[in-house]
Amino acid sequence: MTSRFAAATLGSIVADDFRAASVLERFGLDFCCGGKRTLDEACALRQVDPADVEAALGQLSGPVSADAPDASWAADELTRVIVRRHHAYIRAQVPVITGHLARLTAVHGERHPELHTIRQHFAQIADELQMHLMKEEEILFPYIRALAAAAEQGTPPPPNMFGTVMNPIRMMEAEHQSAGNELEIVRALTHNFTVPADGCATYRVCFEELSAFDRDLRLHIHLENNILFPKALELESALVGAPVARRGR
Ligand SMILES: [Fe+2]
Ligand SMILES: [Fe+2]
Incomplete structure (x- = not known):
């Protein structure tokens, strides 16, 4: 029997139906940065049986949220939604989590020295993302919107x-x-955001915030890598009359 999903990339599976994200997460399959791998390739890497994943994907149920982003969204709309939902979220959460990690490290750093390393890695993420968001908002996203407008008006790129x-x-x-x-x-150092037995309320709040940040960033990267960027490449290629260069979606 031919498998429905085996040759599909993880990114395209989630782009077609966002409910698939939780199934892939359950099996430890990375659909954002690793979204260009096929289901079979990703399963081989994680030593997971593709038949188990396919069975779970085949049983997806529950409503599809009306505002769940998918491949049907237009590129210019996606850029706006990403900035409004995900860039704003990062800017709001970075100072909050940074503050909680500082407090946590001061209080528990001696008994849990890994907190120092977690704090350093989070600071690195925050630092990199600050520049990253700016590049998207000031260079790439306006260009994608300009490509969409040119396609709409039939003008050159x-x-x-x-x-x-x-x-x-x-x-x-x-x-x-x-x-x-x-x-x-960070996920490995926190044992998947598990609060230690002697963890206080701040510990719990901070790890919940880190876990939510992790989840939001993975969705954010998925929307860009697997939906927005392929659309931008298609728009450009239609305008210049060249074939789309690459991408296994
Ligand atoms: Fe972004
Ligand atoms: Fe990005």
């Missing part, structure tokens, strides 16, 4: 300083990978 949109996209994907790697370290 707008001028830019970077040649093809593939160049800033590659840079953003590399930065996503870096933030994803840092968060992976």
